[in-house]
Amino acid sequence: MEPVAAIREAAAKAAMGGYSKYTQVSGTLSLRQAVSRALLRDQGLSYQPEQIVVSAGAKQALFNAFSCLLDPDDEAILPAPYWVSYPEQIKLAGGRPVIVPADAAGGYKLTPEALSQALSPKSRLLVLNSPNNPSGAVYTDSELSALVEVALDHGLTIVSDEVYQQVLYPPARHVSPASLSAAAFSATVLISGVSKTYAMTGWRIGYLASPDPDLIRAAAALQSQTSGNPTAVAQRAAEVAWDLPPEATRHQLAAFTARRRLVLDALAEVTGTELVPPNGAFYGFLSIAGCLRRWREEAADAFCERLLAEDKVAVVPGSAFGAPDAIRFSFAVADDVLKEALVRLTQALRR
Numbered sequence: 001m002e003p004v005a006a007i008r009e010a011a012a013k014a015a016m017g018g019y020s021k022y023t024q025v026s027g028t029l030s031l032r033q034a035v036s037r038a039l040l041r042d043q044g045l046s047y048q049p050e051q052i053v054v055s056a057g058a059k060q061a062l063f064n065a066f067s068c069l070l071d072p073d074d075e076a077i078l079p080a081p082y083w084v085s086y087p088e089q090i091k092l093a094g095g096r097p098v099i100v101p102a103d104a105a106g107g108y109k110l111t112p113e114a115l116s117q118a119l120s121p122k123s124r125l126l127v128l129n130s131p132n133n134p135s136g137a138v139y140t141d142s143e144l145s146a147l148v149e150v151a152l153d154h155g156l157t158i159v160s161d162e163v164y165q166q167v168l169y170p171p172a173r174h175v176s177p178a179s180l181s182a183a184a185f186s187a188t189v190l191i192s193g194v195s196k197t198y199a200m201t202g203w204r205i206g207y208l209a210s211p212d213p214d215l216i217r218a219a220a221a222l223q224s225q226t227s228g229n230p231t232a233v234a235q236r237a238a239e240v241a242w243d244l245p246p247e248a249t250r251h252q253l254a255a256f257t258a259r260r261r262l263v264l265d266a267l268a269e270v271t272g273t274e275l276v277p278p279n280g281a282f283y284g285f286l287s288i289a290g291c292l293r294r295w296r297e298e299a300a301d302a303f304c305e306r307l308l309a310e311d312k313v314a315v316v317p318g319s320a321f322g323a324p325d326a327i328r329f330s331f332a333v334a335d336d337v338l339k340e341a342l343v344r345l346t347q348a349l350r351r
């Protein structure tokens with residue numbers, strides 16, 4: 001998928017129109033105003049432009065957040081399956097990821113009980129990612145409220161990665177922990193970006209939003225010394241993207257919805273596998289525990305290598321996400337490629 005024409009035209013115009021200088025480290029004021037408008041429009045959240053730091057993608061925003069929030073040996077609670085960069089970034093920031101597994105039976109969602117059990121005097125923050133990469137899990141209002149209550153009781157900061165907030169399959173609905181109460185708003189560091197919603201992965205624009213002025217100052221200072229402002233031309237394009245009405249990207253969602261159906265139909269009856277239907281994002285996260293038992297293998301890694309070498313299908317082993325008996329594949333690929341890949345994948349799983 002490509003960004004809609006208005007976004008690409010804005011970038012071309014910016015490139016020809018003098019957007020070639022350094023900008024404010026945290027992003028231009030007009031871009032942060034656009035983020036602020038989008039947060040209000042889409043989620044009813046009221047952040048001032050001064051409460052936003054724009055970075056080179058959500059990835060850098062996350063790294064800034066972990067680096068500024070974690071002291072040496074602080075613990076960050078991380079539900080598994082998790083996005084691959086969280087544990088590494090937490091470790092780079094000097095913290096310790098405390099992995100809390102969530103299984104297919106529970107829809108790959110963290111429970112308040114499991115969260116409580118993982119707490120220690122060193123617990124500093126909780127990472128939430130809904131809609132989730134890799135599982136596609138989307139927390140409901142009440143599930144999220146129960147987790148937030150435990151987090152607030154223990155004084156945790158919640159790092160809420162919401163990059164897939166608009167990639168949702170009805171009736172799933174996105175809820176940010178920041179929207180649940182004034183206390184939750186204060187405790188949440190909201191991370192998002194343009195990569196997924198606007199098909200702008202290579203443009204590298206994301207942000208961190210928080211009402212904590214110390215965190216905002218620290219993130220801007222860190223970014224100032226590590227990379228400086230995000231690319232000026234991309235900032236201008238992102239500003240246009242965030243001001244687009246939701247209808248502008250509806251065709252992208254329609255394509256994902258149709259591909260999700262292809263995935264669910266293809267994998268409905270493959271013995272030894274279990275697919276929890278994704279309620280958001282664009283990945284299939286397939287447990288192949290039954291197949292691994294049949295093949296007398298412990299983890300999905302060798303299967304993924306065989307699938308790539310013999311069938312020319314690329315999927316990611318679940319070990320990268322803290323769930324070694326699963327595989328993750330993306331359905332953000334053209335329909336004909338996806339159909340052929342699903343035929344080859346199901347054949348390989350039946351071997």
Ligand code: PLP
Pocket residue numbers: 056057058059060083129132133161163192193194195201205206
């Ligand atoms: N968070 C999650 C859960 C992701 O899946 C990704 C990208 O795959 C990112 C963050 C990074 O997004 P960005 O492209 O904005 O750096």
